[in-house]
Amino acid sequence: MKHDHSPVLPGPGATDYARYMQTDALLGLQRSPGEVIHRDELLFQVVHQSTELWLKLAAAELAEATARVVAGQLPMAEALLVRATLAVRLITDGLEMLRYLSPVDFRAMQPALGKGSGAESPGWRQVQATSRQLGHAFGEQLDTRGVPAADLCPADLSDPLHRLAEAMVEWDERVSLWRVRHYQVALRIGGHPPAGSPGSPANMLAKLAGHRFFPELWQARLHSTADE
Template structure:
């Protein structure tokens, strides 16, 4: 006996789940076995396609966070940033799958990639463009309270919502940075060092990006607090 209700959503699939998620289209986006250079093309495509979706969602959450900050809705901004952070964490775990390809198997997959490169990721590039706006709104809010960053961190309980915003920004920055580092190690494990990527870019360029931060002032304030504490002794 079937308890399934007939679909009511627009579409040709046999269930509303398939119509809403558009599974026919989604699952047709990967090459089939007859098209593969190597069977791990499916693994490679699924990892990158799913990561693009998580990065798209992360960017959407960041953009909405910016809108909430413009309206001074800090609690809602915290919630949205927590979701953006979780999106980035999903991309971390996806990278683990790439290490399940041997270096030689990856070389077979690589033949099918053309000049495709992670530098061209729409998801990450969208996120990279959106995140700096968070810093601008944070500093606007800081200015409205007539606070320096040190003042905020020394009076974190008094300005709890603004302090928590600073911590969520740092969390997002850290998770993106850890994703960059993880990605670099996956690349190194797959193709080594002192070689070029699919666009002819030296792998060492990725290593340099590991030191990039969207909010360096939120890292530097830790040193400033330590020095301040030592001066008070």
């Protein structure tokens, strides 16, 4: 008996997998061999395009987590935030691919990049916005429950509020580690002078590495240490 494997979904593509995943469009987003000025453009584009996809997912999870916090559904918000954090861990690991891009090769392909900069990433901007929204919603929950942020450390992990605070600190830390890794990659392949050098593009990257979305939760840790 022959099985019919013909696609049933609408759209372009020879299979339902191709149609649902839109692989024809996805795999056509990279510059073709006839367009590239250096073969490592494919490596560079795949790393950054996959980063944008993971950031899109992270921002969506953060937005839903925020809605759950507003609704008082803290365990679900925590679970969503854990997923967003894993996405950031994956893009941090993805930067390891750029270890195989030499400064000489990067300079050779730079004309193809124009004036493009990672600071222009739409995924990163969305993550910034949704992180701020999550922090605001969490702050309103603290006010409603009459819990000072300083009381969240040491954390009572049997309390959903404290567990969510820990997940938010983990998110902050993973984003910071991604920024630090990005900074190191910029030094390694970009040939930028280190932070502190006048006019170095690395100055902004180094500055951002110390940024925190939820500084009050980190401050709570300082208070806890001081009280011991």
